[in-house]
Amino acid sequence: xxxxxxxxxxxxxxxxEGNGGAGVGTSNRGGTPYNNNATATATxxxxxxxxxxxxxxxxxxxxxxxxxxxxxxxxVRGGRDSPVSGDGTATASGLTQLAGMICAGGAQSxxxxxxxxxxxxxxxxxxxxxxxxxxxxxxxxxQILSYLSLAIAVPAAMEAAGKSVRSxxxxxxxxxxxxxxxxxxxxxxxxxxxxxxxxxxxxxxxAKAMNNVAEG
Numbered sequence: 109x110x111x112x113x114x115x116x117x118x119x120x121x122x123x124x125e126g127n128g129g130a131g132v133g134t135s136n137r138g139g140t141p142y143n144n145n146a147t148a149t150a151t152x153x154x155x156x157x158x159x160x161x162x163x164x165x166x167x168x169x170x171x172x173x174x175x176x177x178x179x180x181x182x183x184v185r186g187g188r189d190s191p192v193s194g195d196g197t198a199t200a201s202g203l204t205q206l207a208g209m210i211c212a213g214g215a216q217s218x219x220x221x222x223x224x225x226x227x228x229x230x231x232x233x234x235x236x237x238x239x240x241x242x243x244x245x246x247x248x249x250x251q252i253l254s255y256l257s258l259a260i261a262v263p264a265a266m267e268a269a270g271k272s273v274r275s276x277x278x279x280x281x282x283x284x285x286x287x288x289x290x291x292x293x294x295x296x297x298x299x300x301x302x303x304x305x306x307x308x309x310x311x312x313x314x315a316k317a318m319n320n321v322a323e324g
Contacts, residue, residue, distance in 0.1 A: 114173060117162045118206045156222035163228030170235030173199055177239050201241045203236055207244075210297045211251045215258035215265075223264030230259045234272025234287060237279035246294055248288040251278045259300070259315055260308040270317035273305050277324030 177200045210218070210229055219226040233240075233252055240249055253276055261268035277284075288295040302324075309321040 113168065114169075115178050116204055118202055122209055128268060152251040156225050159221065160228045161223050163225070163232050167228070167231045167235040169195070170232075173203070174236060174238040177242060180228050181242050203239055204243045204248070207233060207236070207240065207252060208248065211255045213282060215255055215262070217243055219259075219262050219265070219272050226262055227265040227268045230265045230268040230272050233274040236267070237272070239278060240317055241279040246280075246284055249276065249284060250297055253301050255307055256306045257305040260305070260312060260321075266312055266314055267315050267320075270309055270314070270320035273309075274320040274324035277302070277305075278308055 110114045210233075215226060215229075218229045233256060240252060244252070253273060256269045256276065258275045259265045260273070262269075284298050288298050305321050305324070312318070
């Protein structure tokens with residue numbers, strides 16, 4: 109999926125988090141952050157539908173976008189040029205920036221707009237787990253997992269968050285395992301974050317949420 113289309117959707121979603129914080133990624137194809145000049149009124153609660161719809165659209169095209177980014181990553185590892193290098197790089201950078209901003213704002217921020225916005229965010233974070241595994245350092249993966257753990261407590265987002273914990277944990281398992289083996293501090297952080305997710309799922313009593321987190 110072309111980075112330009114994703115950028116337009118990201119601009120709307122960024123208006124939810126407002127000044128949520130710096131993202132994990134930093135730039136779009138022009139080398140500057142996705143701007144935050146989307147329709148300002150999208151931050152109003154009565155327009156949460158616009159944000160939820162943008163999240164839905166982003167998640168719907170996640171498979172294609174992830175495939176594009178994986179293609180670029182595989183080409184780089186193989187010492188080859190990829191015909192979609194520029195667009196794939198822009199896609200990964202823009203999406204990681206968006207994920208970082210969302211997570212910095214906290215699950216309460218999205219839930220405050222509407223519980224379905226939080227559910228949409230949870231699905232988005234799970235849908236792009238392959239990109240996080242390729243583009244984010246371990247601390248950023250833990251930030252995503254921590255966000256999802258908080259989202260599990262909200263009934264409207266419970267199952268989506270549980271599924272996304274599973275997706276992110278599986279996609280990032282190899283990277284997190286290597287980081288844990290090489291850095292004791294990260295080992296403690298990874299253990300604590302996974303325990304947080306499992307405790308959150310157990311507290312819901314929801315079998316689907318518990319199974320998804322356990323499988324992750």
